[in-house]
Amino acid sequence: MRESYAVWSAPFHTADDLRRTAAACRACPGVVPGSAVVALPPGPRPLLFIGEAPGRFGAARTGVPFLGDSAGTRFERLLAAAGLCREGAAITNAVLCLPLDARGRNRRPRPSEVRACATHLAAAIALTRPRLVVALGTVALSALSAVEPHGLALSRDAGRPSTWAGRWLFPLYHPSARAAFHRPLTQQVADWTALGEFVRALEPSEKMR
Ligand code: SF4
Numbered sequence: 538m539r540e541s542y543a544v545w546s547a548p549f550h551t552a553d554d555l556r557r558t559a560a561a562c563r564a565c566p567g568v569v570p571g572s573a574v575v576a577l578p579p580g581p582r583p584l585l586f587i588g589e590a591p592g593r594f595g596a597a598r599t600g601v602p603f604l605g606d607s608a609g610t611r612f613e614r615l616l617a618a619a620g621l622c623r624e625g626a627a628i629t630n631a632v633l634c635l636p637l638d639a640r641g642r643n644r645r646p647r648p649s650e651v652r653a654c655a656t657h658l659a660a661a662i663a664l665t666r667p668r669l670v671v672a673l674g675t676v677a678l679s680a681l682s683a684v685e686p687h688g689l690a691l692s693r694d695a696g697r698p699s700t701w702a703g704r705w706l707f708p709l710y711h712p713s714a715r716a717a718f719h720r721p722l723t724q725q726v727a728d729w730t731a732l733g734e735f736v737r738a739l740e741p742s743e744k745m746r
Contacts (some may be wrong), residue, residue, distance in 0.1 A: 539717055545655065545670040549663070549664060550661075551579070551664070552575060552579060553579040553580070553662050554555055555575050555657060556573075559573035559633045559634075560573050562633075562634075562657075563635060564654075565649070565650045565653050567631070567636065567647065568634035568636050568650060569597070569634060569636075570634055570635045571634075572635040573587075573596065573634045573657075574591045574596045574600060574602065574635075575629065575633060575661075575664060576600060576602060576628065576629070577627050577629060577664060578665075579663075580678065581665055581667070582626055583628040583668045583669065584625060584626040584627070584630075584668070584669055584736065585629070585662065585669070586603075586626070586627070586669035586671045586673060587627055587629060587631055587658070587671065587672050587673060588602050588628065588674070588711070589629045589631055589646060589673070589674055589677060589711060590630070590631065590632040590634070590635065590643075590646045590676070591633070591635045592605075592606045592608060592609075593635060593643055594607075594609060598633040600617065601628075602628040602629060603628060603631055603703075604711070608712050608713045611712040611713070611714075612712040615712055615725065615726065615729045618726050618729050618730060619730060619732050620733040621736060623723050627661075627678065629661045631650060631651055631654065631658060631676050631677045632646040633654055634654075635640050636650065642645075645664065648679075651676060651680045652683055655683040655684055658680050658681070659684045660683055662702075668705060668739065669704065669706075669707060669735075669736065669739075670704060670705070670706050670733065671708075671709055672691075672706065672707070672708045672709065673709055673711045673712065674709075674710060675711075676692050676711075677711070678690075678708050681701070681706065682720075684702070685701060685702040685728075687699065687701045687706060689706065691708050692719070695708050695709055695720065696707050696708075696709065696724075696728035696730065696732075701733070703734075707735065709725070709729065709732065710725055710728070714723075716736060
């Protein structure tokens, strides 16, 4: 594990530390100031999902990633298809603040925002100490590479686990409507089913539900 990973994680002892720091952070001029969403559980979780960024109708409104908007509904359906539940996992985003375009609509986070928030993502991983990290989409996968390089590509590696930073990394397509243009829904369901099977195949001490 690179030294920088440990250094980035060092200032945060609890999820509340991370929440306070992120709430005060103004490193990205293009996001809504003070809109950071940190909804990590207080202790470790064996499974950590990484999304893209809060959505204006989802986490930015409810305070919980993948809750309240259409991506959240699809996330919960795919989670159920995998035989997993939200309660057994932690969920966070690659970029913690709400990125909006000039018309106030959700937009994809910029690479500079992903790089700026990598310190917070590293801290979320260090606090959660997951055995398995699930990257939901290309933004999440590239954000994890900023924490620790992995060389994975979503189009090639979706739906199967790789070792990364002393744990497992499992890339999946983001549960948004636009992902269906790149990965048919039937294939996404198969990817999530593979995730569930992988989770259940882990040693008993690593079980996640
Ligand atoms: S997205 Fe992350 S780095 Fe950027 S302002 Fe928000 S908390 Fe800070």
